[in-house]
Amino acid sequence: MDGKKVALMISSLNGGGAEKVCLTLAQALQQLGVHVDLILKNKCSYELSDIADDVSVHFIFDNPRIKLYRHESQVHAANAIRKIAKAAGGFDLILANLEDSYPIAERAGLPNTHYVIHNAVEAVLKRTFRLGPIKYWRKLKSYRALNGKNTVAVSQGLADEVRTTKRFKAKSVVAIHNPVPVDEIRTLAAVPFNAPPWPYVIHVGRFAAQKRHDVLFEAFKLLEPDLHLVLLCPHSTKLKRAIARAGLTDRVHVQGFQQNPYPWIKNARALALSSDFEGLAIVLLEALACGTPVASTDCPHGPSEILVGELARFLSPVGNASALADALIGAMQNTSVFLEPDVLSGFSLERCVGQYLALAQ
Numbered sequence: 001m002d003g004k005k006v007a008l009m010i011s012s013l014n015g016g017g018a019e020k021v022c023l024t025l026a027q028a029l030q031q032l033g034v035h036v037d038l039i040l041k042n043k044c045s046y047e048l049s050d051i052a053d054d055v056s057v058h059f060i061f062d063n064p065r066i067k068l069y070r071h072e073s074q075v076h077a078a079n080a081i082r083k084i085a086k087a088a089g090g091f092d093l094i095l096a097n098l099e100d101s102y103p104i105a106e107r108a109g110l111p112n113t114h115y116v117i118h119n120a121v122e123a124v125l126k127r128t129f130r131l132g133p134i135k136y137w138r139k140l141k142s143y144r145a146l147n148g149k150n151t152v153a154v155s156q157g158l159a160d161e162v163r164t165t166k167r168f169k170a171k172s173v174v175a176i177h178n179p180v181p182v183d184e185i186r187t188l189a190a191v192p193f194n195a196p197p198w199p200y201v202i203h204v205g206r207f208a209a210q211k212r213h214d215v216l217f218e219a220f221k222l223l224e225p226d227l228h229l230v231l232l233c234p235h236s237t238k239l240k241r242a243i244a245r246a247g248l249t250d251r252v253h254v255q256g257f258q259q260n261p262y263p264w265i266k267n268a269r270a271l272a273l274s275s276d277f278e279g280l281a282i283v284l285l286e287a288l289a290c291g292t293p294v295a296s297t298d299c300p301h302g303p304s305e306i307l308v309g310e311l312a313r314f315l316s317p318v319g320n321a322s323a324l325a326d327a328l329i330g331a332m333q334n335t336s337v338f339l340e341p342d343v344l345s346g347f348s349l350e351r352c353v354g355q356y357l358a359l360a361q
Contacts, residue, residue, distance in 0.1 A: 157301030
């Protein structure tokens with residue numbers, strides 16, 4: 001693959017699952033001799049020194065308050081991307097990640113562009129509808145940019161949804177799981193960290209309606225009283241209030257964004273996922289790579305593709321705090337089934353990167 005050139009477009013690198021996947025993919029491609037350009041809006045929570053040296057990083061805007069839904073912002077971004085492509089001598093493959101990137105990639109009109117869908121389409125639109133007609137229309141407009149486009153879905157369930165949705169008609173749909181660098185995760189998980197003195201359950205994910213912290217808190221109340229709950233997400237006043245309302249101020253600890261979350265995950269009694277929907281829920285795979293027990297809601301899409309076979313019993317109905325608590329208790333009582341699960345092989349770095357590179361042929 002020496003000489004191949006791939007561009008990854010994403011609005012920011014602020015610590016979410018899709019953002020981490022982009023970094024993992026960029027580094028893996030670079031190690032295979034592919035030249036990678038990473039094109040961002042302007043935000044990055046990661047240390048750029050940790051990105052492989054040969055990955056070219058481009059920031060399109062200087063103003064951190066720029067709104068990507070505005071026409072002038074999209075025109076500026078599309079022009080900037082065309083200039084980057086011209087300077088690179090063209091790209092063999094362009095991957096536009098997340099909704100903000102779709103209309104910009106469409107405006108840029110570059111060949112060999114594939115649009116990577118990381119979230120359940122209908123669930124995202126349903127949630128956005130509650131935020132008001134303007135935000136809903138903007139989100140719907142982003143999805144309509146996928147009409148006639150080549151798309152990639154990060155789980156099979158999501159691919160099935162994309163094929164049947166009436167919101168847009170994709171030219172093609174291929175399912176490619178997000179890659180999980182198991183060896184790297186295990187190395188990073190062994191890094192010493194300031195471990196807390198008490199046993200804890202962990203949740204990794206931003207404070208957002210989709211993640212259902214309310215269900216998580218109610219489930220946590222049903223666990224052993226000596227357990228604590230660690231949240232790896234940014235601090236916020238709203239989150240602090242939600243913890244207080246749940247009566248858990250003394251047992252819930254917000255540790256903020258962690259560039260290396262794996263020591264926290266490895267040393268947890270269990271990892272909980274309480275979401276209403278996901279694209280894949282890669283954090284479940286990261287926990288399994290660490291040998292950490294997991295329990296999850298059986299939300300669309302992803303968890304049921306990860307927790308298969310004997311792990312399926314640790315899935316619970318969406319929104320059911322009692323069932324999630326039972327799944328967590330069961331997971332903590334059956335730790336041996338989470339050691340070296342066969343499912344990880346289907347998400348190997350080599351397999352997933354190979355599928356992406358096949359798009360460049």
